[in-house]
Amino acid sequence: MAGNTPTATSYIQHHLQNLTFGHHPEHGWSIAQSAEEASEMGFWALHLDTLGWSIALGLVFVLLFRKVALKATTGVPSGLQNFVELMVEFVDNSVKDTFHGKSQLIAPLSLTIFCWVFLMNLMDLVPVDFLPMLAQKVGAMFGADPAHVYFKVVPTTDVNATLGMALSVFALIIFYTIREKGFSGFIGELTLHPFSSPNKLVQALFIPVNFLLETVTLIAKPISLALRLFGNLYAGELIFILIAMIGLWQLPLHFAWATFHILVITLQAFIFMMLTIVYLSMAVEKH
Amino acid sequence: MNLNLTLIGQAIAFAFFVWFCMRFVWPPVMQALRDRQKKIADGLDAASRASRDLELAEQQASETLRESKEQAAEILEQAHKRSSQMIDEAREQARQEGERMITQAKSEIEQEVNRAKDELRSQVSRLAVVAAERILESSIDEKRHAELVDKLAEEL
Structure with missing residues (x-):
């Protein structure tokens, strides 16, 4: 526990x-000693723990899966290979069920999302004080005040992490839409529906309304993707605390x-993966 | 809960991991899965082919067995026929031999009888002469009476 x-x-x-490292207006490049200092650092700060x-x-x-991929045999698979193949087939089936376009990216993307998010969520099961206390001990060894060594173990309880992934997915959504339908198709999708x-003349009147609605729909995708994962894990972490x-x-x-x-951990990882596939397949498919 | 550079860092890390997964993890694992699928399909194929072969071989074997059984029966029948034939032949031969031997024996007996008769005759004639000599107690001209005795003997 923090302090005495x-x-x-x-x-x-x-x-x-979070353990924040950034440029503080008064202290320069340093690790934030308090929540106030961290917020004073503004945008140009990194959450080292996340x-x-x-x-x-x-x-x-990646290293675990790479190790298995290197030794992948077509014979009887060993335990770890079994597990990896199970994951790969599970993701592959999910992608094939939902995404009907052709893409080399979607399936590995989904696998990465599922496994990575799952692992990050899994840190939630480590008792809440173990790693922060360890970090305080280590911090004290380097001469820091233990009371000001912050350490948040679960990356998905940091909205930066989830939003970073969600915005990457968002970029992919826009990329795929433009690639499949052209830039005019993308604009058309934003303005000619619903x-x-x-x-x-009536159509011209509809365009601003459509644009408003569709933009909100589009923006809602990464926001909901990020906040759903963040909210679930944040709430879970809070209850653990x-x-x-x-x-x-x-x-x-x-x-x-x-x-x-x-x-919750498994479900949220799965939902993040599934929604990514659904959004991307919506981006690729014609209405 | 501040939005800061972590967001971009996370996005970069995400991009790197996706790239790594797409480049180094997904293809070999999928390749292994596809290869195994093909191997299993081949194996099942081979198994069904083998079972078909087995069925065929069994059919052939039963066919051969049936044929050989038939052949054996035929051979057996032939042997039976042949043996009975041989027995018949042997019987016939034996019968003929027997007959032949009987005939021979009969003729020998006849010969023997004739010879005995001849001898008996000659001895009887001599005996008669001796007897007559004895009876007459005189010497009779043997030559003269020989004819008479021979005639007598022939009438015996």
């Missing part, structure tokens, strides 16, 4: 603060919530 005798509020706030864990987990994913009329504060009774409660959370 933390209040409930400070404990929770401490747990929800990035560190997400990249580490991403590496776990209201259309054979009458040119709350459970961690109630003393001995936390053990059965923590177990119960963690068990339930296994479902």
